[in-house]
Amino acid sequence: MQASERVKRLLKLVPGQRRFGFYRFLPFFFVLGGAMEWFMINVRVGQETFYDVYRRKQSERLYAARIEKGEF
Numbered sequence: 001m002q003a004s005e006r007v008k009r010l011l012k013l014v015p016g017q018r019r020f021g022f023y024r025f026l027p028f029f030f031v032l033g034g035a036m037e038w039f040m041i042n043v044r045v046g047q048e049t050f051y052d053v054y055r056r057k058q059s060e061r062l063y064a065a066r067i068e069k070g071e072f
Contacts, residue, residue, distance in 0.1 A: 016024035040050035048056075 014024055043049065
């Protein structure tokens with residue numbers, strides 16, 4: 001059996017085909033997105049979370065822009 005046939009068979013197991021069509025998968029993606037957001041906020045890789053790195057990089061860009069403008 002080919003992989004595409006296996007995937008089709010697996011997708012047919014998800015209920016709601018007649019009523020919702022393709023949109024029956026939205027709850028799965030909603031939960032996946034929430035889990036990913038929780039992971040990025042709470043799980044530390046080394047000493048930092050994703051948002052720690054984001055805030056630091058944003059601060060560095062703002063500082064570099066101010067230096068470029070000559071505010072310091």
